[in-house]
Amino acid sequence: xxxxxxxxxxxxxxxxxxxxxxxxxxxxxxxxxxxxxxxxxxxxxxxxxxxxxxxxxxxxxxxxxxxxxxxxxxxxxxxxxxxxxxxxxxxxxxxxxxxxxxxxxxxxxxxxxxxxxxxxxxxxxxxxxxxxxxxxxxxxxxxxxxxxxxxxxxxxxxxxxxxxxxxxxxxxxxxxxxxxxxxxxxxxxxxxxxxxxxxxxxxxxxxxxxxxxxxxxxxxxxxxxxxxxxxxxxxxxxxxxxxxxxxxxxxxxxxxxxxxxxxxxxxxxxxxxxxxxxxxxxxxxxxxxxxxxxxxxxxxxxxxxxxxxxxxxxxxxxxxxxxxxxxxxxxxxxxxxxxxxxxxxxxxxxxxxxxxxxxxxxxxxxxxxxxxxxxxxxxxxxxxxxxxxxxxxxxxxxxxxxxxxxxxx
Ligand SMILES: Cc1ncc(COP(=O)(O)O)c(C=O)c1O
Ligand SMILES: [Zn+2]
Numbered sequence: 001x002x003x004x005x006x007x008x009x010x011x012x013x014x015x016x017x018x019x020x021x022x023x024x025x026x027x028x029x030x031x032x033x034x035x036x037x038x039x040x041x042x043x044x045x046x047x048x049x050x051x052x053x054x055x056x057x058x059x060x061x062x063x064x065x066x067x068x069x070x071x072x073x074x075x076x077x078x079x080x081x082x083x084x085x086x087x088x089x090x091x092x093x094x095x096x097x098x099x100x101x102x103x104x105x106x107x108x109x110x111x112x113x114x115x116x117x118x119x120x121x122x123x124x125x126x127x128x129x130x131x132x133x134x135x136x137x138x139x140x141x142x143x144x145x146x147x148x149x150x151x152x153x154x155x156x157x158x159x160x161x162x163x164x165x166x167x168x169x170x171x172x173x174x175x176x177x178x179x180x181x182x183x184x185x186x187x188x189x190x191x192x193x194x195x196x197x198x199x200x201x202x203x204x205x206x207x208x209x210x211x212x213x214x215x216x217x218x219x220x221x222x223x224x225x226x227x228x229x230x231x232x233x234x235x236x237x238x239x240x241x242x243x244x245x246x247x248x249x250x251x252x253x254x255x256x257x258x259x260x261x262x263x264x265x266x267x268x269x270x271x272x273x274x275x276x277x278x279x280x281x282x283x284x285x286x287x288x289x290x291x292x293x294x295x296x297x298x299x300x301x302x303x304x305x306x307x308x309x310x311x312x313x314x315x316x317x318x319x320x321x322x323x324x325x326x327x328x329x330x331x332x333x334x335x336x337x338x339x340x341x342x343x344x345x346x347x348x349x350x351x352x353x354x355x356x357x358x359x360x361x362x363x364x365x366x367x368x369x370x371x372x373x374x375x376x377x378x379x380x381x382x383x384x385x386x387x388x389x390x391x392x393x394x395x396x397x398x399x400x401x402x403x404x405x406x407x408x409x
Contacts, residue, residue: 003039004064006031006207009308017064020124022191022205030309031207032247033064037254044255054078054222056112056215062251063211065119072118072148076111077215079103081223081371087340087352091359094367097229098340099220102348102377106168108298109213109241109375110140116212117202118144126200127151132179132186133203134237134298135165136376141202142172153199155179155186160297162345162381182292184303187238204240205305213241217248220371221258228253228260230369233351236266236275236321237299239310241375246313262371263319266310267354269294269329269347272301275310276321286311295326295384298347298376322363324353330388332356333378343378343385351375 006017008024009032015021021031043061052058056077065071079101088096101109118141121129128151131137138154138161145152152174156166160182169176179186187203194201202209221228228249234242242264252258268276272292278285289302304310314321324332326346333349335356336342351372358364378385395401 003036003043004033005036006033009312018124020126020194020200022201022207030205030306032309033207033211035062035251037251041255054219056115056212059215059218062218063116063215064208065116065123069119069123071115072122072144073115074105074111074143074147076104076115077219079216079219081220082340082342084340084342087336090335090339091356092366093359093370095369096355097224097371098336098342098352099216099371099373100342100344101216101373101375102344106136106140106143107164107377107380108136108140109216109373110136111144112215113204113209113212113240113244114140114144114202117141117206117209118148118150120208121150121200121202122148124200128153128197128199129202130154130190130194130199131201131203132156132183132190133161133169134183134300135161135380136298137203138174138176139165139168139172139380142169142174145174146172151175153177155190157182157186160300162297163383164380183301184288184292187305203305204238210240210244210247213244214248214251216373217245218252218257221249221252226258228258229262229371231265231319231364232262232371232373233265233267233355234373235296235299235347235350235375236268236310237272237301237304237347239275239304239306241373242266243306243309243313245373246317261317264313264317265319265354265358266314266321267350268321268323269296269299269350270323270325272299273321273323274302275304275307275314276323278307278311279314279321294329296329296346296350297381298345299350322354322357324350324357328353328357330384333385334388336374337378342374344374345376345378345381346384348374348376348378
């Protein structure tokens with residue numbers, strides 16, 4: 001086998017990696033890259049892998065771009081795995097870690113996938129890249145396309161993208177198109193127009209995005225000293241990131257760099273929970289949610305393109321899925337910010353909200369080793385933060401006024 005092969009996730013048909021492709025030409029299902037573990041071990045043994053700093057490209061030999069290809073990078077990955085003692089104490093847990101991927105260059109985990117996706121776009125000689133986005137994908141794609149000097153077209157659902165993310169996409173120079181519809185409709189437009197318009201799609205249906213994002217799982221194992229946690233809690237929107245983590249944990253164990261693999265608990269917002277619904281009802285196929293809605297706009301997705309991949313990850317890992325309400329998401333967001341100093345956007349607090357619910361419902365033991373993934377930074381969505389906090393207290397510019405105020409509190 002070649003070091004990497006791109007195959008259909010259902011029928012296994014092998015596809016050419018040197019041409020843009022997202023779906024199987026035989027059965028229409030998504031594609032994924034598979035890694036020849038034996039060959040990879042040999043290559044890694046000859047590399048300086050162990051000496052490199054933690055980052056996406058530390059794992060270059062495990063990422064399917066040519067060895068001579070120049071990578072497009074703005075130092076993504078290498079994000080902190082924060083040991084959250086204060087939060088653990090509040091929740092009555094022995095320990096708790098948060099993988100804060102909101103500290104990536106554009107403030108979300110998307111940068112891991114985008115550095116690889118844009119590097120691949122350059123390798124393929126693409127002149128235009130595109131995506132549909134609830135916000136973070138467009139912010140990240142715009143930044144990397146700008147760096148690579150490639151035209152960037154992003155489609156966003158009208159009025160449903162957080163302010164910070166919109167500002168990023170515009171500042172990085174993307175052509176921002178506002179679609180009078182939801183994310184699922186925008187993605188459908190992207191998929192139907194990309195070939196005709198010569199655009200390379202960098203949504204998570206692109207298998208190279210997943211190859212970048214899987215490095216977060218490698219990092220977690222390295223940061224825990226070569227072991228995987230017992231549980232990984234992660235928000236699920238389009239289903240790419242949860243699938244990427246599972247792929248990463250699986251490969252890292254097979255390579256002999258980590259012992260064990262975690263149970264993956266996929267957390268969805270109650271108003272946009274087709275995956276949790278499918279697993280809860282024991283269905284074989286996903287039933288899309290026609291009008292998804294949640295304050296966590298990043299995961300406001302009713303028809304996740306990666307549902308097969310994420311369902312496989314959640315089932316094979318022995319984890320599963322559950323839902324959290326908007327109130328539970330916002331309360332977890334405030335708790336994280338006020339007790340642990342970690343400011344996440346609402347979707348970036350959904351995993352913690354799911355963990356809190358699982359603890360309350362006795363689905364998980366408080367002594368379990370848990371990593372929660374916080375996927376995006378709180379500054380992305382200032383409106384969602386300000387709306388749930390008290391207004392600043394207004395006083396006259398005198399010491400007496402301040403003293404009076406503090407006395408009243
Ligand atoms: C902050 C944040 N969290 C979670 C997700 C969901 O990731 P996925 O669509 O890969 O399931 C997204 C996707 O846009 C996101 O931006
Ligand atoms: Zn197929």
